[in-house]
Amino acid sequence: MSEIQDPNASQQLGLADASGLSNQRSQKPPDPVPTMHRGLPYILDDLGTETSRKQLQTARSVLKYVNDSRVPTLDKTTHIDFLIEPLEDGLSRGFTGLDASRPWLLYWCINALALLGVDVGGYNERVVSSLKPLQHKDGGFGGGNGQAPHMASAYAAILTLVVTSYYESRDLPKDRWMGVYARSFGWIDRQKLLDWIRKTKLRNGGFKVNEGGEEDVRASYCALVILALLGYDEDELRGDVSRDEKPLLDGLLDYFKRCQTWEGGIGAKQHSEAHGGYAFCVLSALCLLGEPQDVLTKYLDLDQFISWLSARQYAPEGGFSGRTNKLVDGCYSTWVGGCWSLVEAAANGIESSGTGFDIDSNVGSLWNRKALARYILACCQDPHGGLRDKPGMRPDYYHSNYVLLGLSAAQNYYYYDNAMSLPSSIENSPFKHGFCWKSSRNVPKPSTSEGIGGGWEEGLVSNERSRVGTQHPLFNIPLHAVAEIQEWWGVAKGAEIL
Numbered sequence: 001m002s003e004i005q006d007p008n009a010s011q012q013l014g015l016a017d018a019s020g021l022s023n024q025r026s027q028k029p030p031d032p033v034p035t036m037h038r039g040l041p042y043i044l045d046d047l048g049t050e051t052s053r054k055q056l057q058t059a060r061s062v063l064k065y066v067n068d069s070r071v072p073t074l075d076k077t078t079h080i081d082f083l084i085e086p087l088e089d090g091l092s093r094g095f096t097g098l099d100a101s102r103p104w105l106l107y108w109c110i111n112a113l114a115l116l117g118v119d120v121g122g123y124n125e126r127v128v129s130s131l132k133p134l135q136h137k138d139g140g141f142g143g144g145n146g147q148a149p150h151m152a153s154a155y156a157a158i159l160t161l162v163v164t165s166y167y168e169s170r171d172l173p174k175d176r177w178m179g180v181y182a183r184s185f186g187w188i189d190r191q192k193l194l195d196w197i198r199k200t201k202l203r204n205g206g207f208k209v210n211e212g213g214e215e216d217v218r219a220s221y222c223a224l225v226i227l228a229l230l231g232y233d234e235d236e237l238r239g240d241v242s243r244d245e246k247p248l249l250d251g252l253l254d255y256f257k258r259c260q261t262w263e264g265g266i267g268a269k270q271h272s273e274a275h276g277g278y279a280f281c282v283l284s285a286l287c288l289l290g291e292p293q294d295v296l297t298k299y300l301d302l303d304q305f306i307s308w309l310s311a312r313q314y315a316p317e318g319g320f321s322g323r324t325n326k327l328v329d330g331c332y333s334t335w336v337g338g339c340w341s342l343v344e345a346a347a348n349g350i351e352s353s354g355t356g357f358d359i360d361s362n363v364g365s366l367w368n369r370k371a372l373a374r375y376i377l378a379c380c381q382d383p384h385g386g387l388r389d390k391p392g393m394r395p396d397y398y399h400s401n402y403v404l405l406g407l408s409a410a411q412n413y414y415y416y417d418n419a420m421s422l423p424s425s426i427e428n429s430p431f432k433h434g435f436c437w438k439s440s441r442n443v444p445k446p447s448t449s450e451g452i453g454g455g456w457e458e459g460l461v462s463n464e465r466s467r468v469g470t471q472h473p474l475f476n477i478p479l480h481a482v483a484e485i486q487e488w489w490g491v492a493k494g495a496e497i498l
């Protein structure tokens with residue numbers, strides 16, 4: 001971490017107002033506080049348990065923040081300072097225990113900075129030099145120097161490389177653009193990485209996080225993201241019969257299907273408890289392998305899933321919990337909010353670039369975006385910078401990234417475009433569906449009973465200074481970075497750079 005240099009990010013922000021959170025209030029006349037944020041729930045469980053007491057305690061403490069007619073503005077300046085500090089000054093001794101999470105720390109800070117509008121390209125060269133020693137001699141990436149490879153480490157490492165190379169190269173002429181991508185990805189041993197991922201494949205169709213490690217759907221999602229972003233094609237995934245290799249994706253879709261629980265949510269593996277994080281992994285993985293309205297209805301009971309997902313948003317808090325009987329937590333803004341983006345795309349159907357993005361939506365917006373934004377802005381901003389789980393908790397890099405990503409989900413509508421033109425490198429990719437996503441700041445309302453478009457949701461962003469960047473709904477990195485990395489693999493394969 002100490003290798004990271006200053007990319008002069010703060011100068012590129014154009015943020016004139018650097019005052020504190022308490023001064024960053026909307027200048028417009030405040031809107032009335034919606035009823036759901038004005039008091040405790042009408043129905044309270046009179047069977048007192050530790051769970052119900054904690055829930056009531058949390059609702060009371062959060063109420064003080066959300067029952068305010070003025071929603072705070074996102075204090076970008078202090079959050080940027082919080083996120084740049086570890087990249088510039090290194091981490092304190094207290095972080096020694098996170099030595100196996102080096103790629104994660106890079107990803108969380110850098111992606112969160114990108115969400116806040118910082119040009120993170122200046123970090124690219126040092127990210128490459130920080131991640132190179134993590135590549136294992138037998139393939140894959142460890143979390144720290146000399147450590148065994150792990151699927152989550154590899155996932156975070158690849159995401160960080162994709163984000164920083166995109167920013168570093170986006171204004172460059174073609175030859176220098178190629179130079180940035182060659183520097184960022186040319187040193188990765190793709191064959192050994194594929195061989196290593198193959199060793200984590202399970203007979204039941206899923207993956208485990210490493211050899212001898214645990215099985216969960218997070219491993220499968222991370223494996224698919226790595227394979228998709230590093231441009232592996234059908235032939236590579238099919239495997240070499242002479243080496244007794246089997247197709248890498250065999251049985252995976254049915255494996256995901258078995259992970260849906262009796263509650264309607266999705267667990268870490270079959271017979272596990274439904275959980276927002278695992279739900280996001282499965283929905284995103286499914287959408288990497290097919291069109292959302294096909295895969296989410298074929299491999300899930302979508303009605304049951306929506307029922308469980310709806311129960312994750314709480315009143316008066318406005319934020320999400322990750323599981324039944326658990327408290328609201330800012331990071332589920334991504335894990336649960338991200339599920340809503342994909343469910344809405346499936347329910348509203350395909351938008352085609354041939355006809356343009358219209359307002360012919362079936363169901364419109366299915367969750368309370370404004371309530372989540374209120375929870376995030378009022379409860380998750382630490383006055384000294386950084387974002388957090390809930391009031392009273394300390395901010396951290398993980399929550400900073402996933403709270404901001406959730407805010408992006410609340411501010412944008414994502415849709416699948418089956419007429420999107422894709423680079424030739426993707427045509428033979430089993431993950432091509434993952435590259436057909438677009439975003440809109442207009443969030444549709446449902447069509448009327450006569451089938452007439454219902455218009456757009458109004459007032460989703462209370463103050464333009466609270467707007468964050470647009471992210472890809474499956475990869476959780478800036479939307480346009482995903483198209484660029486595919487462009488690179490097309491060039492690299494055509495030029496036989498690989």
Ligand SMILES: [Zn+2]
Nearest residue numbers: 329330331389
């Ligand atoms: Zn959390």
